[in-house]
Amino acid sequence: MTEMDVNLIVNGERCRARVEPRKTLADLLREDLGLTGTHLGCEHGVCGSCTVLLDGLAVRSCLMFGVQADGSEVTSVEGLAGDPESLSLVQRAFQETHGLQCGFCTPGFVISVTAFLEDVPDPTDEQIRDGLSGNLCRCTGYQGIVHAVRLAARLRREERAETSG
Amino acid sequence: MKAAAFDYHVPESVDAAVALLAELGDEAKVLAGGQSLVPVMAMRLGRPEHIVDVNRIEALAGATRSNGTLRVGALTRHRALETDVLIRDSVPLLARAAPHIGHFQIRNRGTVGGSLAHADSAAELPAVAVALDAEIEVRSTRGSRRIRAADFFVSIFMTALEPDELVTAVHLPVWGRGCGFAVAEFARRHGDFALAGAACGVQVDGGRIVRAAVGLIGMGSVPVRARLAEQTLTGADAHEVDLASIGRDAVAALDPPSDTHGSAAYRRHLGAQMTARALGRALAEAQGQERNPGQSQAQAEAGGTA
Ligand SMILES: Cc1cc2nc3c(=O)[nH]c(=O)nc-3n(C[C@H](O)[C@H](O)[C@H](O)COP(=O)(O)OP(=O)(O)OC[C@H]3O[C@@H](n4cnc5c(N)ncnc54)[C@H](O)[C@@H]3O)c2cc1C
Numbered sequence: 001m002t003e004m005d006v007n008l009i010v011n012g013e014r015c016r017a018r019v020e021p022r023k024t025l026a027d028l029l030r031e032d033l034g035l036t037g038t039h040l041g042c043e044h045g046v047c048g049s050c051t052v053l054l055d056g057l058a059v060r061s062c063l064m065f066g067v068q069a070d071g072s073e074v075t076s077v078e079g080l081a082g083d084p085e086s087l088s089l090v091q092r093a094f095q096e097t098h099g100l101q102c103g104f105c106t107p108g109f110v111i112s113v114t115a116f117l118e119d120v121p122d123p124t125d126e127q128i129r130d131g132l133s134g135n136l137c138r139c140t141g142y143q144g145i146v147h148a149v150r151l152a153a154r155l156r157r158e159e160r161a162e163t164s165g
Numbered sequence: 166m167k168a169a170a171f172d173y174h175v176p177e178s179v180d181a182a183v184a185l186l187a188e189l190g191d192e193a194k195v196l197a198g199g200q201s202l203v204p205v206m207a208m209r210l211g212r213p214e215h216i217v218d219v220n221r222i223e224a225l226a227g228a229t230r231s232n233g234t235l236r237v238g239a240l241t242r243h244r245a246l247e248t249d250v251l252i253r254d255s256v257p258l259l260a261r262a263a264p265h266i267g268h269f270q271i272r273n274r275g276t277v278g279g280s281l282a283h284a285d286s287a288a289e290l291p292a293v294a295v296a297l298d299a300e301i302e303v304r305s306t307r308g309s310r311r312i313r314a315a316d317f318f319v320s321i322f323m324t325a326l327e328p329d330e331l332v333t334a335v336h337l338p339v340w341g342r343g344c345g346f347a348v349a350e351f352a353r354r355h356g357d358f359a360l361a362g363a364a365c366g367v368q369v370d371g372g373r374i375v376r377a378a379v380g381l382i383g384m385g386s387v388p389v390r391a392r393l394a395e396q397t398l399t400g401a402d403a404h405e406v407d408l409a410s411i412g413r414d415a416v417a418a419l420d421p422p423s424d425t426h427g428s429a430a431y432r433r434h435l436g437a438q439m440t441a442r443a444l445g446r447a448l449a450e451a452q453g454q455e456r457n458p459g460q461s462q463a464q465a466e467a468g469g470t471a
Pocket residue numbers: 044045046194195196197198199200201202203219239265266267268271274275276277278279280282283287288289290330331332333356357358359
């Protein structure tokens with residue numbers, strides 16, 4: 001099997017891996033870079049638990065081969081807060097509103113919500129539900145997650161108002 | 166759920182890509198957004214020996230407009246159909262269809278060319294292509310040709326594309342003044358493929374419908390164009406259209422699939438409803454435009470297409 005070199009930036013750090021072309025980006029992150037925060041539920045694009053940011057856009061890392069990410073910048077859940085000891089604003093909102101139970105789906109949700117709020121900073125409830133439709137959760141019944149997005153949107157706006165004023 | 170091994174090729178030009186396809190024949194598969202092909206490979210429903218990844222061919226992405234036609238490059242992502250102003254203004258039906266395609270994470274990767282080549286009759290863009298009489302531009306080392314959408318979709322997941330041909334773009338007509346466009350569909354869960362749906366366009370001039378396009382989603386083995394409904398609409402008084410009866414006529418002769426998600430009869434019922442709903446919205450927008458031609462697309466959208 002011919003392996004190929006992949007050079008990419010993950011969570012701000014330059015990384016290199018040598019992988020078979022058939023290895024997905026999700027498996028490359030988990031197995032070759034040891035970043036197991038990205039979860040794999042369905043491995044065919046339906047559940048959203050593997051969602052990462054690729055050059056700033058939320059994508060399914062199970063639907064991309066690792067070799068395709070050569071030269072790209074990837075952010076996984078480990079990189080959202082900047083340092084391993086703290087939580088990002090979206091992560092804090094999930095914690096405060098019980099936006100998780102078992103936590104399996106959570107990395108995908110916080111990545112998706114982070115990207116969603118960049119696009120829609122002041123969402124209506126309908127927009128929130130639309131934005132969450134690409135991620136499945138088997139535990140929470142979604143109410144806590146909807147609350148988390150509402151809270152995150154508010155915190156985010158407050159934070160921006162403070163830094164600009 | 167892991168794909169079988171393959172050789173990976175990343176051409177950086179269309180010439181290099183079609184040369185690879187000519188050399189590798191049907192052992193090769195083009196990889197665009199991967200949102201349909203990678204699941205197929207993961208489930209081992211397909212195991213191509215060679216993957217030709219076209220994502221680095223910059224010339225394949227983006228849209229241009231000339232002589233009343235919009236040319237949308239094959240690698241244009243679904244997301245761009247919603248955000249690109251030229252696309253939205255030139256062929257609004259593309260922008261109306263895009264939000265119905267999966268979820269935003271899927272639309273960030275999925276491509277226009279991939280959706281057409283995949284040819285799922287429950288997908289939105291193939292229905293838009295047949296409704297608007299689009300032409301699909303394809304290339305191989307043998308040259309370039311254009312295929313009318315009506316001839317492109319052959320049967321379930323089958324197109325007129327040869328194994329050595331690459332979809333390079335789709336050409337769509339830009340409609341004039343007094344137009345309205347809408348997509349309506351019914352799915353069990355948000356973002357799912359629709360059980361049934363319709364993509365419609367109408368143009369109104371002096372209170373009369375002068376042009377109508379009706380594409381049906383998920384109503385057969387290929388995307389269906391409801392020509393009879395279009396004929397009934399064309400020439401009719403825009404205020405006196407019996408939407409329910411046009412919806413029923415549009416689906417009467419169709420034989421949609423029956424499965425665990427819904428019977429053929431139920432899908433026909435939904436297809437009729439969705440046709441009526443989409444046409445109603447398109448007509449309302451077209452009439453608003455006719456009354457107020459200075460109104461921008463954005464205002465029209467905010468007004469008429471919730
Ligand atoms: C969870 C989920 C939900 C989805 N929901 C919807 C939905 O509601 N509606 C919908 O329409 N789609 C939906 N999709 C599919 C999505 O739209 C795909 O993006 C699309 O069908 C295929 O486009 P792609 O660029 O990803 O193509 P790929 O997956 O890369 O390729 C698909 C096929 O087309 C061929 N191909 C691709 N590009 C070319 C080209 N330029 N020339 C020749 N052949 C080519 C490939 O070889 C392959 O056979 C969904 C996908 C997922 C994972």
